[in-house]
Amino acid sequence: AQKITQTQPGMFVQEKEAVTLDCTYDTSDQSYGLFWYKQPSSGEMIFLIYQGSYDEQNATEGRYSLNFQKARKSANLVISASQLGDSAMYFCAMREGLSSNYKLTFGKGTLLTVNP
Amino acid sequence: NAGVMQNPRHLVRRRGQEARLRCSPMKGHSHVYWYRQLPEEGLKFMVYLQKENIIDESGMPKERFSAEFPKEGPSILRIQQVVRGDSAAYFCASSPMTGGDGYTFGSGTRLTVV
Numbered sequence: 001a002q003k004i005t006q007t008q009p010g011m012f013v014q015e016k017e018a019v020t021l022d023c024t025y026d027t028s029d030q031s032y033g034l035f036w037y038k039q040p041s042s043g044e045m046i047f048l049i050y051q052g053s054y055d056e057q058n059a060t061e062g063r064y065s066l067n068f069q070k071a072r073k074s075a076n077l078v079i080s081a082s083q084l085g086d087s088a089m090y091f092c093a094m095r096e097g098l099s100s101n102y103k104l105t106f107g108k109g110t111l112l113t114v115n116p
Numbered sequence: 117n118a119g120v121m122q123n124p125r126h127l128v129r130r131r132g133q134e135a136r137l138r139c140s141p142m143k144g145h146s147h148v149y150w151y152r153q154l155p156e157e158g159l160k161f162m163v164y165l166q167k168e169n170i171i172d173e174s175g176m177p178k179e180r181f182s183a184e185f186p187k188e189g190p191s192i193l194r195i196q197q198v199v200r201g202d203s204a205a206y207f208c209a210s211s212p213m214t215g216g217d218g219y220t221f222g223s224g225t226r227l228t229v230v
Binding site (some may be wrong): 004033035037042043044045047050052091093095099100101102103104105106107108109 | 147149151156157158159160161164172175205207211214215217219220221222223224226
């Protein structure tokens with residue numbers, strides 16, 4: 001079974017609007033971490049936001065927020081007020097177990113296009 | 117404070133040649149992780165190294181691939197006798213201690229095998 005599922009291969013949004021990128025995960029561990037990374041066309045991997053499984057509040061970083069629904073095993077990324085520079089691939093990733101576990105499992109990504 | 121430095125950014129090799137990918141971790145980071153990204157896929161873990169030690173190479177292909185992180189100098193991912201299927205982006209990440217909460221990725225090396 002897929003550990004990380006991103007069901008949207010591509011998404012389009014108008015500039016200045018909000019967009020939600022979906023991510024569901026599968027783990028039997030109680031302790032885990034969820035990450036979102038952005039990969040622009042230049043190719044680098046840029047860390048956006050992190051949510052720990054025991055964090056009670058949804059993580060936020062500027063225009064990025066993570067809609068964490070533990071019972072549904074979903075960790076959707078919300079980008080508010082989209083900008084043209086947000087056009088990129090977005091990857092959801094998970095670390096299972098304690099933070100001493102170093103392996104991240106990535107989804108296949110969602111290509112976001114922001115239209116002017 | 118320089119980030120994780122990878123070089124070269126782009127590498128072209130003919131089938132059968134060797135590819136050497138270098139990664140210098142962030143200052144103060146002694147843990148290095150290599151990931152591979154095949155076309156239209158997410159990143160997949162290959163190997164985890166500390167200085168002079170391979171901790172976990174469970175994601176590395178058994179043949180032709182090797183990695184090292186010497187006491188001095190960068191970490192090296194070496195691919196011998198490259199084949200077309202090795203064409204991918206190879207990312208290195210580093211952290212100050214063992215753990216998946218403190219990753220900083222480099223910009224990657226894009227290997228093309230012709």
